[in-house]
Amino acid sequence: MELEVYRRYSQMARGLEKAELVFKNGRVFSSGTGEFIEGDVAVADGIVIGVGTYEGETEIDLDGKVICPGFIDSHLHLESTLVTPGELVRQAAQCGTTTFIVDPHESANVSGTDGIDYILDQTEDAPANVYVMMPSCVPATHVDDNGCLLTAGRMKAYLDHPRILGLGEVMDAPSVINGSIAMHEKLHLFQDRVKDGHAPFLSPGDLAAYVLGGIDTDHECVDYEYAMSEARNGMYVLIREGSAARNLEAIVKGIVEHHTDTSSFCFCTDDKHIEEIRKEGHINYNVKRAVQLGLPVEKALQMATIQPARCYGLYQLGMIAPGRQADFVILDNVTDLNVTDVYHCGKKIIKDEKVEVKPCPPHLK
Template identity: 30%
Template sequence: MTTLAELENYIDAGAAKIAADIVIENGTLVNVDTAEYYAANVAIYRDRIVAVDADVSDYVNADTKHIDATGKYIVPGMIDGHIHVECSKLSLTRFSQAVVPHGTTSIVSGLDEYISVVGLDGLTEVFDELATLPMKVIWGLPYKTPYTIPESTVAYNVTGDDHDEYQALEQTYGVWETVREAIQTKDEDTLRAILAAQKYHKPIFGCSPMATGKDLNQFLMGGVHIDHESYSHEEFLEKARKGLRVVIRESSVTKFLAENIRAITENTANVARHTSFCTDDVNAHDILTHGHLDHMVKLAIKAGVSPMTAIQMATINGAEAYHVDNQVGSVAPGKQADVLLVDDPTNFNVETVISKGEIVTVAGEEQMSLMPPKRSASILDTVHHSPLTADDFAYHVADDAKQAVVQTINSVGPFVRKRLDVTLPVIEGVVQPSVADDVALASVIERYGVNGNHARGFISGWSIKRGAIATTMAPDDNNLVVAGVNTQDMALAANTLIACGGGQAVVVDGQVISLLELPIAGINTDMAPSELAQKELDLKEAARQLGSQLPDPLFYLSFLPITSIPDLALTDGGNVDCPNLKYFDPILSLEK
């Protein structure tokens, strides 16, 4: 929070009574407010822009640092409009290290994966870390936790009482990830969250995949202002026409930019001014290989969007959508000093980054060193479960059964799961997986020491032929998720993660062939981004030894408990019929 004395200094700096710390000279400004390009110089005092003019010489003294932008374009820092930053598996420090050099200086996040593990009190440590980083987090308190319907188990349940307290705070920018089902069922905590945010004029961030017509109308009656999930350009366009600030998602596994952008390139270009970008879930390898929001800008331009429009979608549009355009989103006096120098708007190669007034990179070279903080025991010791046996993963039925007709959760895409009924053999009262029919076993195990829940089910579409995989990074509950065709390997994978405090593992024939330890809340690591990227490749390669042909089996596994993905999910509470918001028994019938 800015103090009175600090505000007085900023005002004096704007009048050139206090010299600027940094001036950027001889560049071409990309003015996203007026959609213009023109010559300009920028003066920065502390963490604020104080002047954007043809001449800033009055703002300079002997101590002012000069950055020559000759031949370069001056662009606002970019804003990721919706990201579960923890799903990168990078700690906040390491994530900042990975994305800020690509020009992402602000992210919108609920930090909900941390909340599920350490609760709201545990966020104090998280916010302390963020305060040291050259990256702004626009934080929305999750509408509630857990997100699942029926409710699964997490370490902390966010309620309406929390919103009554937190929506009044400066650090809270609205309500995060409000799913359509919570409004549809008129969940009391969700409605209280909405009312608390509206009391303080803060936006409701929405999530309504495949919502159209009356379903969308009902959702909008909950006061939702922003939505980041559209599976088609028709759905995207309808949402925009009905007043939503729409966000195009391009994650590591859900790539919707090419489809959603058609609402702009094939329908009405004016939709673009209400469109912003997000990555939602992105991994270290993709960031280092392709970039972050800079990659989305390039993809949009390649799809036919003008460079100015694409840059607006990455900057000012998101700032306006989240009601933070008074702070970020453009290069203008009074805004946070988030400034990029790019080679030109069409190629959009980010060369120099200033974020929060700190010079992060110059001509691609790092100028500041980021070191993770010391971690407390409360955020490192979060997996609480006794060792498991192979029999814990077996699906037991009647001893005299010979066959079982089961309803599997069939993956037909990263965010689409459908019903597939398969007949499986039963041996001594245990339903067997079937490599021939592409059916594996799956378990979700509560790992917080709350109730000991262990739900079992069947998955298909994974082509797993041997072994097992496991993860404790599994939004949005981050329980222990295990899949495989060998129960002994499943137990080894689970016990390996229990022993190391969380992570991801691949096991084949009694051997752990790949392990990524995630000691921070069981979901993140302070490993360098490049090292983590290599680990991700190792895990993928190991998963291929199981026979799986999925693009990223560990990512698919981590999504298995998400109940907002149509049509089926598996949580620690049981197998979930997502459209009907209820549990189902995967055993349809038994034959003797």
């Protein structure tokens, strides 16, 4: 941050100057401490200036509502939603999801790096944060046939892209465990970044070897016992509730029954069709359902905000605190958890506002 900019923000943070925008009379969810606090939230240039007592050039009266960090979907495939990437982001953002961590392996399986470029291009100007994990298994295994062979060499060109976070779900677990040269070249390429897993039903020894290979997360847990085996091995468990698979109830019931620490758990949708998003919601549905099953609301909100932000190194997100991005979900209360408004970089997302659909490149039609 440039010094002159900091000095201006510092004046606002100390209450010596009015902030550009202040949310007043709300209950602020402090995701870092898991508590609700009374206070105003001051914003300037799309970032949080402070939480406390503030005056603003523009003020929004929350009238007792809850202001929470924007929700994060820690793993999804845009292709599975059956609409264009921009339309999915638009719909899900209205449900409070302001950050999407996307794995475009389905596009890459069909069109190779052109498919990855398409996802990146289509989400460049989306009213949300859209990050992409580099597909790791294209094709999924050595016996599959598809439109591309995505090697570590072809991935190198994407390492410096600002929205490429890490390596997408490693479906070919045997190649990791058995030391495949091609697979470990990919793991080494992303050695300092997050590497997503895809590891259902591995034996204890195989799971240990899989994690030794550098895998950090998994969204394939279908029950509490297996989720705990992964958490004990140091993995983040991305609890999946989508259209193709619904694992939230089984895992959350176990968490509640055993009073399990939830710091290794996040939420994701993986594959959720647009009609179900319109009917149920997106990550907000995961939060609501977890609370209905007995999970404390503070824990559920942390699993939708700060925990995925920490998992993926997105330290500017997931928390309402000075210097963080001003992505907010406004909830009616802590019981019903209905989303009333959503803000991205301090700007309100207009409900049902149409987005421009970029033309598909001719070679991808």
